[in-house]
Amino acid sequence: MSKLTIALDIMGGDHGPPVILSATLKAIRLHSDFNFILCGNEAVINPALEKLLPEQRARVSVEHCEDVVEMGDAPAYALRNKKKSSMRRIVELVESKSASACVSAGNTGALLAMAYYLLKTIPGIDRPALVSAMPTASQHRVFLLDLGANVNCTSEALFQYGVMGSVLAQEVCGIEKPRVALLNVGEEDIKGNAQVKIADQLFRQADALTYIGYVEGDDIFTDYADVVVTDGFTGNIALKSTEGLAKLVISEVKRQSQLNLLTRAMARIALPLLKSIYNRVNPDQYNGASLLGLRGIVIKSHGNASADAFYYAIYQAMQEARMGIPEKIKSKIETVLLEQI
Amino acid sequence: MSKLTIALDIMGGDHGPPVILSATLKAIRLHSDFNFILCGNEAVINPALEKLLPEQRARVSVEHCEDVVEMGDAPAYALRNKKKSSMRRIVELVESKSASACVSAGNTGALLAMAYYLLKTIPGIDRPALVSAMPTASQHRVFLLDLGANVNCTSEALFQYGVMGSVLAQEVCGIEKPRVALLNVGEEDIKGNAQVKIADQLFRQADALTYIGYVEGDDIFTDYADVVVTDGFTGNIALKSTEGLAKLVISEVKRQSQLNLLTRAMARIALPLLKSIYNRVNPDQYNGASLLGLRGIVIKSHGNASADAFYYAIYQAMQEARMGIPEKIKSKIETVLLEQI
Numbered sequence A, B: 001m002s003k004l005t006i007a008l009d010i011m012g013g014d015h016g017p018p019v020i021l022s023a024t025l026k027a028i029r030l031h032s033d034f035n036f037i038l039c040g041n042e043a044v045i046n047p048a049l050e051k052l053l054p055e056q057r058a059r060v061s062v063e064h065c066e067d068v069v070e071m072g073d074a075p076a077y078a079l080r081n082k083k084k085s086s087m088r089r090i091v092e093l094v095e096s097k098s099a100s101a102c103v104s105a106g107n108t109g110a111l112l113a114m115a116y117y118l119l120k121t122i123p124g125i126d127r128p129a130l131v132s133a134m135p136t137a138s139q140h141r142v143f144l145l146d147l148g149a150n151v152n153c154t155s156e157a158l159f160q161y162g163v164m165g166s167v168l169a170q171e172v173c174g175i176e177k178p179r180v181a182l183l184n185v186g187e188e189d190i191k192g193n194a195q196v197k198i199a200d201q202l203f204r205q206a207d208a209l210t211y212i213g214y215v216e217g218d219d220i221f222t223d224y225a226d227v228v229v230t231d232g233f234t235g236n237i238a239l240k241s242t243e244g245l246a247k248l249v250i251s252e253v254k255r256q257s258q259l260n261l262l263t264r265a266m267a268r269i270a271l272p273l274l275k276s277i278y279n280r281v282n283p284d285q286y287n288g289a290s291l292l293g294l295r296g297i298v299i300k301s302h303g304n305a306s307a308d309a310f311y312y313a314i315y316q317a318m319q320e321a322r323m324g325i326p327e328k329i330k331s332k333i334e335t336v337l338l339e340q341i
Helices: A017-030 A042-049 A075-081 A086-095 A108-119 A155-173 A194-204 A217-221 A232-257 A261-281 A307-323 A325-340 B017-030 B042-049 B054-058 B075-081 B086-095 B108-119 B155-173 B194-204 B217-221 B232-257 B261-281 B307-323 B325-340
Strands: A004-009 A034-040 A060-064 A101-104 A129-135 A141-145 A179-183 A210-215 A227-229 A289-292 A297-300 B004-009 B034-040 B060-064 B101-104 B129-135 B141-145 B179-183 B210-215 B227-229 B289-292 B297-300
Touching: A004 A017, A004 A086, A004 A307, A017 A034, A017 A042, A017 A307, A034 A042, A034 A086, A042 A060, A075 A108, A086 A101, A086 A108, A086 A297, A101 A307, A108 A289, A108 A297, A129 A155, A129 A217, A129 A232, A141 A155, A141 A217, A141 A232, A155 A179, A155 A194, A155 A227, A155 A289, A155 A307, A155 A325, A179 A194, A179 A217, A179 A232, A194 A210, A217 A232, A217 B232, A232 A261, A232 B217, A232 B232, A232 B261, A261 B232, A261 B261, A289 A325, A297 A307, A307 A325, B004 B017, B004 B086, B004 B307, B017 B034, B017 B042, B017 B307, B034 B042, B034 B086, B042 B060, B054 B060, B075 B108, B086 B101, B086 B108, B086 B297, B101 B307, B108 B289, B108 B297, B129 B155, B129 B217, B129 B232, B141 B155, B141 B217, B141 B232, B155 B179, B155 B194, B155 B227, B155 B289, B155 B307, B155 B325, B179 B194, B179 B217, B179 B232, B194 B210, B217 B232, B232 B261, B289 B325, B297 B307, B307 B325
Parallel strands: A004 A034, A004 A101, A034 A060, A101 A297, A141 A227, A179 A210, A179 A227, B004 B034, B004 B101, B034 B060, B101 B297, B141 B227, B179 B210, B179 B227
Antiparallel strands: A129 A141, A129 A289, A289 A297, B129 B141, B129 B289, B289 B297
């Protein structure tokens, strides 16, 4: 079997190419079963590659791109005017099957627009969705989607998110029958808005999924479900507000630990414990949101990702490439649609 | 000035009348400037009142109610069939001006339905909204609304929530010009759904409010705004998911502290610090959500509130009664509507 190839946008991210390149070198060194295409300014990229061994360097090619998508570029503007950008190039490489997956830490809206425009959706999927893993009380992960790819969302789209999330949980986490739940404001049947109620009916008719009904916001973290489905507006706000609370916990640890000598001593003693807890509960920990539902694999890393976090996003791209996630979604949605006939 | 009166539903809540009565006795003892009407089963209530001093007992009257709204009752069912319930009675007492405010820890949907049906909204307000205070990094509080009174929500309703939240922040927290923000998935103008974009325009035209634009989910906790406005579906999920994350932090502290002797020792030493942090960041800490926009004050306590938490909800009812919140909202919405002419 020929090696799988990952295309990387070296220019994206708040911290610039050095952080992205550091993560990229790590991925090249650790994964000899993968090839890499690095897109961006070759004057920045080439010197970094001198640190690689010949065998490693042989698995890397560089595509020079003149342009960069800026964080403030509107998606439509980037789509029209940034045709020579590193971000566009990595998506083109996936489209032409020169790469199996691509990763960028750049402008989310622009990446979504380019990926949707160039790759198109899998038949049976109306719109792509952003998905990420969240921590749960039982050491498992739960996939939450959509995190903001679509702010307006039909019942059919919610149902399709359930199919896609189920495939991801099955393939990436090895869960035979992932439990799919619909995020709602209450467990009773009477609650919820119109889209959610109709989506609930669609899920109940799909035997190929393990649908467990509604969950409320606090159930995201209780290991009640493996996949939690919601519209992009609500999902984005659920993700961001829990990240906000995690940051508040950190700032409060700092503030309280500096109140007096006693609290300072307590905090110093408990520091390893506090760090370990933070690493477990921080929703930000699993960097890398997958854009699911397209005819190719696109991973969006956080803009402010550290080298470790960007490496995790590359690792996620490699995992999805190995599993062939888009083909698995295509097959699953066909099964589910045939059931409905 | 004659004493203000608070009506209390003694039968609501997951833990039953003992917890509610314990909080009620505390409020009676501490606040000699208030009268109280206790609604529920008199055979349960009267024995508890024997513990009061004569002066305290003189400020309390009991209204026997035969019926109880169950946690599982559908709102429409409760509205039609629970006319002799303690929950309905407290709202009737506010409607007839026999009480200035009422508090229940019972079924949220039923309380909303009864309050909306009996009290009606203030002129200029289409629908009531549930609001609660959330912690922020700067020791201030931020009011988040709507937390689930309306799952479908117009731009006008979002705007009205901003007016109501602004009044609450002004009166309860003494903030002269509360900063009102609209919850959205991004700070750029291009993002957001249609309701949010139109609401943004309405806010920009209102000189009587201090509108600061869009905020994202993580900004709720950063003291960027004093009032954060969103629809009831999103608001409920933001509240519940942050509560869920706070619970995950606790469970993770417990789990990690029991891993080995060292972590157990670290946790024991840091326990006061951890507790203090938890008390600060737990979104659940300020028990008691106000149902704003009605011609009377209705406070919904958490169903699983402890005696301390239910006492806080009573305290909140007393504060709003002293401030005359519904009249203040009426006056503010008139000012804002006049601006629009």
